[in-house]
Amino acid sequence: MTDVFLDGEILGEIDDPSEVRHQLIDKRREGDIGKEICVHYAEDKDEVRINSDSGRVLRPVIIVEDGEALLSEEDMQELTEGEITLEDLEDEGKIEYMDAEEEENAYVGMDRSEITDEHTHLEIDSEIINGLSASLVVYPEHNRGDRVNFGAKMSGQGLGMPTREFHQRFDTRENVLTYGQTPIVTTNTFDTILGDHPIGQNMVIALGSFDGYNIEDAVIMNESSMHRGMGRSTYMRTYQTEAQRFWGGQKDEIEVPDKDVRGYRREEAYQHLDQDGIANPETEVDSDDVLVGKTSPPKFLGSGGGEEVKMGLADRRETSLTVRHGEQGKVDKVLVSETGDGDKLIKMKMREYRVPELGDKFATRHGQKGTVGMLVSEENMPFTRQGI
Structure with missing residues (x-):
């Protein structure tokens, strides 16, 4: 049975x-x-x-x-x-x-x-039985199976242009390669799905030792190429906050916080705010700077039968929206709207221009990854007979 x-x-x-x-x-x-x-x-x-x-x-x-x-x-x-x-x-x-x-x-x-x-x-379609990312790896039959899996993972992490409307969208996080290129050799899946969509860059690679700075998984990069734009990208992050309404007629206020508000930050933190309490586009901000000034009523107001509650500045809390610690950049775009409940909604997109540096990861589509171990000027780099 x-x-x-x-x-x-x-x-x-x-x-x-x-x-x-x-x-x-x-x-x-x-x-x-x-x-x-x-x-x-x-x-x-x-x-x-x-x-x-x-x-x-x-x-x-x-x-x-x-x-x-x-x-x-x-x-x-x-x-x-x-x-x-x-x-x-x-x-x-x-x-x-x-x-x-x-x-x-x-x-x-x-x-x-x-x-x-x-x-x-x-x-x-037999071409995509291994999944979308693995179908972007060229000549997988000439590579080890585990390396094909690594290459598929690297393709998913690679920088390119995820959408042509990236400058209009407010995605939580997004990376856009400044000078994206289409690969020289592609697969049918790549041509069908991505077409001429840029992903990664085509680089000239030399295999050899270089004073030990490319030992193990380290790679030596041409610093002059970096100056010309190789590997540069823009990292964008969207911040958002709401001005909510609470019981007793209390609500959040989008404003430049007064010094008497509890939790007031240093005065320099609010230097980028306009009169409406919101930083303007193209404003350059640093770590922990305030993007949107906001004050809120106390967390616990008790129960008062729905009657209006009155309080002074000293009773309000500072709840401003700030730049994440360790991040910096410019305010790219600001959107002021409303939620479904009628609360004021503010979305702010930040952009940070990033240049490759020591420790950044580069990888081929065949799963061979490495981190930058040294940046060398072009006159000290090896070159081909054609001068490349």
Whole structure:
């Protein structure tokens, strides 16, 4: 007898696990049970596992029956033209989503030309079975598997231009490479998804020793190239604060805090604030400087039946928005708006121009990473016959 589990809890026992598994999958394709339910038969433990819990990673595959893929070229054309969606194909039983456990019982083909009667599914696109980041690594078959994984991670961390509207958006954090370039050698996935989107830079690399300053994972960088803009980037961070309203008619105030307010900072911290209590765009600020001046009522006002509470400056707290400790830069953009509750909302984007320095990390797309161990002027660097 074979045990049956639903989300880790035992349901009972059955005689024919393979037949039950196929029956449940057929019911899923016909829409009788949820499309996200996955069924797996573990032969080594003689268990049928039915998974319906949240948090599982599912991926779509094309269903194959009798050696033929159910998704036709006509379906692909209609999908490309927007006449149908993936949900429509799923409802028709031509594609389905599987989790990692159910995939253990599947025989997935890489290409239509190699499908046999034994295949149960077909990859939608064999070029991205390793994931998006790994598909950006060129010639992965010439590299060790672990290095391909490292290269995929480095591609995700690499600087480029994440969006063309970066100067208008208020993302929490963002890095934009100043002089981004497209790679000389790309993959089909890169050309399809990114096209001419810049990511990283093309650099001339020399392999050799240099007085021990590039030992282990260290790299020697051309300081003159840095001065010309190589590796330079802009780091942007968005700060925000709200002027909330409280019980008793009390509310936060966006203003330049008075000296009598509790928690008043040094006077120099407020030097960049305008009359409205907000720093203007293009203002250069330093660590712990105030970006938006704000005062708030005491945290605990007690209960007064909804009557208005009056208090002086000495009762209010200083709750200004400040630059994070250790960061600096310029105010790039300021947005003054309202929340859904009608409270005043202020968003401020800071930008910091960053130049590569000792200890910064550089990496190739093949997973070979290193930190800058020394900056050398170009006249002291090796060069090719062409003078590069």
